[in-house]
Amino acid sequence: MVRYRVRGGNALRGTAFIQGAKNAVLPMIGAALLAAEGRTVLRNVPIIEDVRRAVELAEAVGAKVELHETEQTLVIDASRLTNPVLPAEIARRFRGSVLFVPALLHRLGEAVIEGVGGCNLGSRNLDFHYLGYKRLGAVVDEGESVIHVKAAGLTGAPLYLDTPSHTGTENLIMAAALAKGTTVIENAALEPEVLDVIDMLTKMGARISGGGTGFITVEGVDELTAVEHRVMPDRLDAGVFAMAAAITGGEVNLVGASLPHLGVVRWKLEQMGVEFSTDGAVLNVRRDRPLRPINVITDTYPGFATDLQSPIMTVACLADGASYIHERIFDGRFALAGELNKMGANIEIEGSRAVVHGATPLTGTEVTAHDLRSGIALVLAGLAADGETVVSPGYLIDRGHHDLAARMKALGGDVVREISPTT
Numbered sequence: 001m002v003r004y005r006v007r008g009g010n011a012l013r014g015t016a017f018i019q020g021a022k023n024a025v026l027p028m029i030g031a032a033l034l035a036a037e038g039r040t041v042l043r044n045v046p047i048i049e050d051v052r053r054a055v056e057l058a059e060a061v062g063a064k065v066e067l068h069e070t071e072q073t074l075v076i077d078a079s080r081l082t083n084p085v086l087p088a089e090i091a092r093r094f095r096g097s098v099l100f101v102p103a104l105l106h107r108l109g110e111a112v113i114e115g116v117g118g119c120n121l122g123s124r125n126l127d128f129h130y131l132g133y134k135r136l137g138a139v140v141d142e143g144e145s146v147i148h149v150k151a152a153g154l155t156g157a158p159l160y161l162d163t164p165s166h167t168g169t170e171n172l173i174m175a176a177a178l179a180k181g182t183t184v185i186e187n188a189a190l191e192p193e194v195l196d197v198i199d200m201l202t203k204m205g206a207r208i209s210g211g212g213t214g215f216i217t218v219e220g221v222d223e224l225t226a227v228e229h230r231v232m233p234d235r236l237d238a239g240v241f242a243m244a245a246a247i248t249g250g251e252v253n254l255v256g257a258s259l260p261h262l263g264v265v266r267w268k269l270e271q272m273g274v275e276f277s278t279d280g281a282v283l284n285v286r287r288d289r290p291l292r293p294i295n296v297i298t299d300t301y302p303g304f305a306t307d308l309q310s311p312i313m314t315v316a317c318l319a320d321g322a323s324y325i326h327e328r329i330f331d332g333r334f335a336l337a338g339e340l341n342k343m344g345a346n347i348e349i350e351g352s353r354a355v356v357h358g359a360t361p362l363t364g365t366e367v368t369a370h371d372l373r374s375g376i377a378l379v380l381a382g383l384a385a386d387g388e389t390v391v392s393p394g395y396l397i398d399r400g401h402h403d404l405a406a407r408m409k410a411l412g413g414d415v416v417r418e419i420s421p422t423t
């Protein structure tokens with residue numbers, strides 16, 4: 001088992017290189033499978049466990065995939081897809097597996113979903129996806145453990161999402177891209193990753209308009225071609241490095257980060273006393289005054305990203321006064337509070353609301369990552385804690401952050417990734 005060993009006390013200083021976005025590259029791998037000829041090239045690919053799982057899954061359905069780790073490049077040849085089954089042993093390990101369904105439907109006429117994984121955040125339904133496929137003409141057979149989606153060609157239709165689901169929007173766009181006729185998706189997600197996927201699909205020949213407005217129109221085309229695309233920067237990785245500077249009272253230069261994509265996260269950190277400035281393309285983040293408490297309400301983009309709610313909860317432990325956090329996207333995202341309390345925090349949870357009573361000094365101990373973002377939030381806690389913090393399972397952190405220990409170490413953070421001798 002992988003674990004992270006963190007010793008606190010160092011203010012982080014220096015340059016951090018922000019990785020390509022996990023939540024953009026995964027749908028892009030799904031999109032690459034829509035191209036029946038030629039090889040797709042994806043650049044700025046984060047070398048994370050979810051990408052490795054996506055490569056395994058693409059190979060399981062018949063694609064030929066090369067992951068060039070040093071070059072952070074994926075080359076995908078999907079000219080011969082052979083198998084519509086998304087095997088449980090791979091698909092259950094990451095949420096992005098759901099993004100392979102549209103390509104399997106178009107290319108093989110069916111997709112067999114033996115399970116979908118991802119962070120354990122409470123209920124994570126896929127009903128918007130299945131309802132959308134049905135409205136486009138697919139038959140969805142929801143068995144107890146296996147879901148079978150079949151379609152002899154899809155036809156455009158008006159679609160809607162009850163809430164703007166991120167992967168739901170991406171999947172319905174991909175399903176509509178090769179359907180006959182026009183599809184309009186109402187209440188579509190506005191996340192920058194969705195727009196990056198639309199950019200890639202547009203290069204591939206898809207006809208998509210309205211990205212970023214909440215109403216997306218897709219005119220179906222007969223085929224999509226393989227293209228080269230550079231994955232956008234990961235705004236969640238950038239947010240974590242900004243918060244690492246914030247919690248340690250340091251100063252970091254982020255290369256490859258987009259300040260506009262941080263959105264409300266930037267303004268909330270500023271309210272806490274963190275300063276942001278840009279020098280050309282480099283984003284500077286520093287904190288040299290006491291942290292102030294904060295109110296955070298998570299929301300779909302452009303609201304405060306739920307994936308950064310856990311890291312900011314950790315930062316709030318060091319702010320002088322009560323911080324209020326309202327989690328509106330996932331009903332099971334507060335397991336972190338118990339772990340932070342083990343380190344000396346004072347966090348009360350009531351339903352979807354948390355009150356963080358700060359400032360409480362943190363003390364290192366053994367803690368459990370319940371999901372990717374609680375894992376990285378505990379690494380941040382370790383950076384600010386007295387003594388040593390051991391976070392496991394580290395696999396969850398490796399799902400989403402590329403070479404984390406080395407990038408923290410380059411900033412002076414004492415973070416070691418190790419393989420535990422016991423399980």
Ligand SMILES: CC(=O)N[C@H]1[C@@H](OP(=O)(O)OP(=O)(O)OC[C@H]2O[C@@H](n3ccc(=O)[nH]c3=O)[C@H](O)[C@@H]2O)O[C@H](CO)[C@@H](O)[C@@H]1O
Nearest residue numbers: 023095096123124125126127128129165166167168329330
């Ligand atoms: C691989 C990827 O991109 N993962 C991201 C994606 O997850 P994901 O796409 O799974 O998240 P969604 O936007 O779909 O889910 C948001 C909410 O809608 C609900 N819902 C969603 C779909 C559905 O068919 N029915 C339904 O009820 C979910 O249970 C959840 O409460 O967006 C989340 C919210 O920004 C992020 O935390 C994840 O990092």
Ligand SMILES: C=C(OP(=O)(O)O)C(=O)O
Nearest residue numbers: 095096118119307372373
């Ligand atoms: C919830 C997350 O990921 P996934 O949707 O892949 O489980 C996340 O990245 O925090």
